[in-house]
Structure formats: structure tokens, C-alpha cells
Amino acid sequence: xxxxxxxxxxxxxxxxxxxxxxxGSLGQPILFLVALGFGLGAIYAKAGAGNFIQFLAxxxxxxxxxxxxxxxxxxxxxxxxxxxxxxTLVAPVPRFHIMMGKTLGGATISIFQGLIVFIITxxxxxxxxxxxxxxxFLFMFLIAVLFTSLGVAIASQLDDMQAFPIIxxxxxxxxFFLSGAIFxxxxxxxxxxxxxxxxxxxxxxxxxxGALTNSYYFSFFIDFIVITILALIMLAIGTYxxxxxxx
Amino acid sequence: MKQETIIEVKxxxxxxxxxxxxDNVSFNVKKGQIFAFLGPNGAGKTTTIKMLTTLxxxxxxxxxxxxxxxxxxxxxxxxSFGIVFQDPSLDNELTVYENLEFHxxxxxxxxxxxxxxxxxxxxxxxxxxxKDSFVKTFSGGxxxxxxxxxxxxxxxxxxxxxxxxxxxxxxxxxxxxxxxxKLNKEEEMTVxxxxxxxxxxxxxxxxxxxxxxxxxxAIGTSKELQKKTKTNSLEKAFLALTGxxxxxxxxxxxxxxxxxxxxxxxx
Numbered sequence: 001x002x003x004x005x006x007x008x009x010x011x012x013x014x015x016x017x018x019x020x021x022x023x024g025s026l027g028q029p030i031l032f033l034v035a036l037g038f039g040l041g042a043i044y045a046k047a048g049a050g051n052f053i054q055f056l057a058x059x060x061x062x063x064x065x066x067x068x069x070x071x072x073x074x075x076x077x078x079x080x081x082x083x084x085x086x087x088t089l090v091a092p093v094p095r096f097h098i099m100m101g102k103t104l105g106g107a108t109i110s111i112f113q114g115l116i117v118f119i120i121t122x123x124x125x126x127x128x129x130x131x132x133x134x135x136x137f138l139f140m141f142l143i144a145v146l147f148t149s150l151g152v153a154i155a156s157q158l159d160d161m162q163a164f165p166i167i168x169x170x171x172x173x174x175x176f177f178l179s180g181a182i183f184x185x186x187x188x189x190x191x192x193x194x195x196x197x198x199x200x201x202x203x204x205x206x207x208x209x210g211a212l213t214n215s216y217y218f219s220f221f222i223d224f225i226v227i228t229i230l231a232l233i234m235l236a237i238g239t240y241x242x243x244x245x246x247x
Numbered sequence: 248m249k250q251e252t253i254i255e256v257k258x259x260x261x262x263x264x265x266x267x268x269x270d271n272v273s274f275n276v277k278k279g280q281i282f283a284f285l286g287p288n289g290a291g292k293t294t295t296i297k298m299l300t301t302l303x304x305x306x307x308x309x310x311x312x313x314x315x316x317x318x319x320x321x322x323x324x325x326x327s328f329g330i331v332f333q334d335p336s337l338d339n340e341l342t343v344y345e346n347l348e349f350h351x352x353x354x355x356x357x358x359x360x361x362x363x364x365x366x367x368x369x370x371x372x373x374x375x376x377x378k379d380s381f382v383k384t385f386s387g388g389x390x391x392x393x394x395x396x397x398x399x400x401x402x403x404x405x406x407x408x409x410x411x412x413x414x415x416x417x418x419x420x421x422x423x424x425x426x427x428x429k430l431n432k433e434e435e436m437t438v439x440x441x442x443x444x445x446x447x448x449x450x451x452x453x454x455x456x457x458x459x460x461x462x463x464x465a466i467g468t469s470k471e472l473q474k475k476t477k478t479n480s481l482e483k484a485f486l487a488l489t490g491x492x493x494x495x496x497x498x499x500x501x502x503x504x505x506x507x508x509x510x511x512x513x514x
Contacts, residue, residue, distance in 0.1 A: 006352040014340050083336035087397075090300055091353035092325035246303050 007101025058209035059181030072106030073151030107144035139207035259308035270461035283452035329403035354401035
């Protein structure tokens with residue numbers, strides 16, 4: 001257990017010491033919030049659907065967590081590059097603990113980024129219902145764990161610094177755009193809807209949006225169960241990947 | 248002298264697609280011995296160490312380390328040894344102290360002992376005053392010393408040293424070997440090392456195995472090797488056994504990629 005803690009602590013220290021990364025990774029969500037939120041807001045309102053920021057904010061928070069979580073896998077590749085991964089793999093620590101340490105470290109950072117963006121959405125005019133705030137945090141935690149473990153599992157099998165961001169973008173873009181983060185799922189074509197229902201992020205966005213604006217597309221229980229089960233499966237796969245990993 | 252075997256290797260093979268990195272190697276290391284692996288670049292020394300330390304799975308053959316099998320009893324094997332890798336393996340973004348603390352906690356060294364040992368090791372390698380410096384500010388030699396300190400924090404039964412003195416000045420080198428010998432005597436720590444420096448192997452090692460192209464071609468004390476080749480120094484014996492041709496470093500594809508990355512300045 002202590003091994004999980006020290007791995008987690010190490011990642012937080014590294015994050016805290018790299019302010020550029022902290023600030024740089026906020027650019028994209030803010031851009032989406034401004035460009036889409038204010039750009040499409042007028043049309044959205046004209047269509048009689050209300051305030052677009054109100055709809056978009058949970059999506060942008062989810063997006064921040066998705067990007068940050070998936071990319072935290074790159075830490076594993078750095079560790080491999082600088083040799084530190086050997087030090088970790090040669091330690092008498094069960095591989096499951098290594099997977100947990102890596103995942104919780106990246107997930108904590110992603111949640112933190114998500115919270116900063118949450119505050120920014122409040123400034124931009126988002127007015128959430130705060131009575132279910134803990135449920136929103138729960139979903140932020142779950143998607144952070146799910147996507148960090150996915151990123152870490154992929155990174156554990158790669159040793160190519162250049163390939164990782166390309167693969168990540170290839171995965172992240174469809175996960176983000178086809179998730180209901182930026183448009184409502186009511187009245188979209190059936191084919192698109194079935195694709196979206198296959199996307200894990202859809203349930204995470206719905207969970208956060210449901211908790212913050214009282215409007216679940218599915219329901220709390222469906223969102224919770226789908227994301228939890230997927231996160232556990234990903235952790236198991238990641239553990240197996242580290243079990244197999246050679247340094 | 249009655250000694251128990253602590254490392255047992257039988258018919259060990261590691262095969263990459265078209266390359267026999269380790270080709271049917273067998274040897275034993277007795278408890279408390281200092282065992283040196285000598286060999287030209289690409290002889291398979293590091294690959295063997297990686298298999299002994301659970302970092303690589305053998306293609307075939309049997310290994311027993313401290314009574315455990317690295318394939319099925321990984322955690323027990325990992326608890327048994329400390330290692331100084333050939334390549335750097337520190338976290339540059341952490342301080343000296345944080346690197347050592349990370350290691351101590353990963354190896355489950357109790358807190359009071361951990362603090363005491365970190366102090367003791369830092370003083371031994373002469374980095375005590377720099378304990379709060381970031382590793383990225385260190386020279387190659389200082390990093391090496393830190394890695395050696397780190398490998399000893401959990402007082403392992405076996406210490407693997409893969410070319411530990413590479414890039415060290417003669418002072419640090421002497422200091423290191425004196426300490427290794429002391430640990431070996433006082434703590435009965437078995438030491439398994441590889442080096443290119445003949446005089447070091449000659450001075451430190453009880454048993455020397457000479458490896459070339461994945462095979463062990465001779466094994467024995469320095470005296471025995473000299474006698475066998477009818478030479479009067481270990482270096483001459485080594486050259487007599489391995490020839491004068493300069494070897495190409497035939498690393499794995501991974502190693503080559505890493506090397507290229509370094510060449511092109513990938514941090």
C-alpha cells in the first residue's frame with residue numbers, strides 16, 4: 001500500500017514542479033468553452049434550448065479530465081526513456097500496486113485540472129445545482145481513473161515518444177466528439193446514437209451533467225455502473241500489461 | 248571451504264529473432280562470493296543480469312536466485328537483490344533524498360531504519376550536503392554514486408553491479424570497490440558485477456567468468472585463467488580468450504531506438 005502512496009506522491013510532486021504543464025493544459029478547454037459556448041450560444045438559444053454554457057460546461061470539464069488522464073500515460077514512457085521504469089519494475093511490489101500508483105497519480109492530477117476548469121466555467125456563466133456536487137465529483141473521479149488507466153496501459157507497451165501522442169489523439173478525438181459533451185443526444189440520427197452509446201465517456205459526461213444540472217440522459221445508476229465496471233476492467237488489463245512489461 | 252550456492256544458472260538461453268543473446272549458459276555463484284562477468288561489448292552480460300533480476304524472461308533454461316525462481320517467485324527474488332544498472336535510472340525531477348526515500352518505501356524498509364540508512368549511505372557516497380539538490384543538476388559521476396547508495400538502502404543479500412564504475416574518476420572507483428569489499432566481508436553480501444576494467448576485476452573478484460558472443464568461454468579465479476592461457480596478467484588472458492577483434496554493439500532494436508533518440512537530443 002505504501003508503494004502506491006509513494007508512486008502517487010512522486011507524480012504529484014513532478015506535476016507541481018512543472019507549472020508550464022499545469023497552465024498550458026488549460027488552454028484547450030478554455031478555447032472550447034469560449035469558441036463553442038459563446039460562438040454557438042446565440043443559435044442554441046434561438047432554437048429554444050436555453051443557455052448553451054449551462055449545457056456545455058459539464059462537457060468541457062469532462063474533456064479536460066479526458067485529455068489530462070489519457071496523456072498522463074506519457075509519464076510511463078518518460079520513465080522508460082530515462083531508465084526510472086526499471087527502478088520501479090525491479091522493486092518487490094505487486095504489479096497491481098504499480099498500476100494503481102500510476103493510475104491514481106495521473107487521475108488526481110486530472111481531477112485537479114478538471115476542478116480548475118470547473119471554476120473557470122463558473123466565471124463564464126455556468127450556474128450549476130450544487131446540491132449534488134459530491135455526485136459530480138464521483139463521476140469526475142471515475143472517468144479520471146478509467147481514462148488514466150487506459151493511457152497508462154497503452155504506454156506500458158510503447159517505447160516510442162513520438163508515437164504516443166499520435167495514438168492518443170487518434171483515440172481522444174472520437175471519444176470526445178462522439179460523447180454528448182458538446183451537443184445534446186436528443187433527436188440525433190439513430191446510427192450516430194448507437195456509436196455514442198458505445199463510448200464510455202458518454203456515461204461520464206451524462207453523470208457529471210446529470211449531477212450538476214439535474215438532467216440525466218440515461219440515469220445515475222446506469223452511468224455509475226457502466227463507468228465503474230469499465231474502470232475496473234481497465235485496471236485489470238493494465239495490471240496484466242505491467243506483469244508482461246520488460247524493461 | 249563449505250559454501251552454499253546463492254545463484255544457480257543452468258542452460259540459460261535468450262534468443263531474439265535472429266540473435267542468440269545468451270547461448271546455453273550455466274554457472275553457480277556461492278554465497279558471499281564476488282563474481283565478475285567480463286566480456287566484450289554485446290557479449291550478453293547485461294541480458295544475463297536482466298534475466299537474473301526478473302526484468303527479462305528467458306527463452307529457456309533454469310535460474311535460482313536466493314532459493315527462488317525469477318519466473319514464478321518474482322517478488323521473493325526482487326526482495327533478495329539490489330542493482331546498479333548500466334544506464335542511468337534516477338528521477339531527475341526529484342531531489343537526492345526523494346529518490347532514496349522512494350526506493351526505501353518501494354522496498355518496504357521501516358521508517359526509522361530507512362532514515363538512518365539514507366543518512367549513512369549519503370555520507371558514504373559523499374552526497375550528504377547535496378541531499379536536497381535536484382538530481383538533474385548532477386554530473387554523471389555524482390549520479391552514479393547516488394545510484395550505488397540507492398541500491399544498498401534495503402541491505403540486499405545480492406548486489407548486482409552492471410558496469411558500476413563507468414564514468415567514475417579513480418578516487419570514486421577505489422572508494423566504491425573498497426566499500427563493496429567491506430560489505431561483502433561484513434554483511435556476507437554476494438556481489439555480481441560486470442566491468443570492462445580488468446584491473447578492477449582482478450583486484451575485487453573471487454571468481455571471474457569470461458563471456459563472449461553469448462557463451463561463457465572460461466571461468467575461474469584470475470590465477471586459474473592466467474595459468475590456463477599461459478599469460479601473466481588478467482588482461483592478456485582475456486585477450487587470449489576473446490581475440491583482438493573489436494565488437495560491434497549488437498543491442499536489441501529497442502536499444503538502438505533509444506540510442507538514436509539520445510543522439511537526436513530527445514531529452
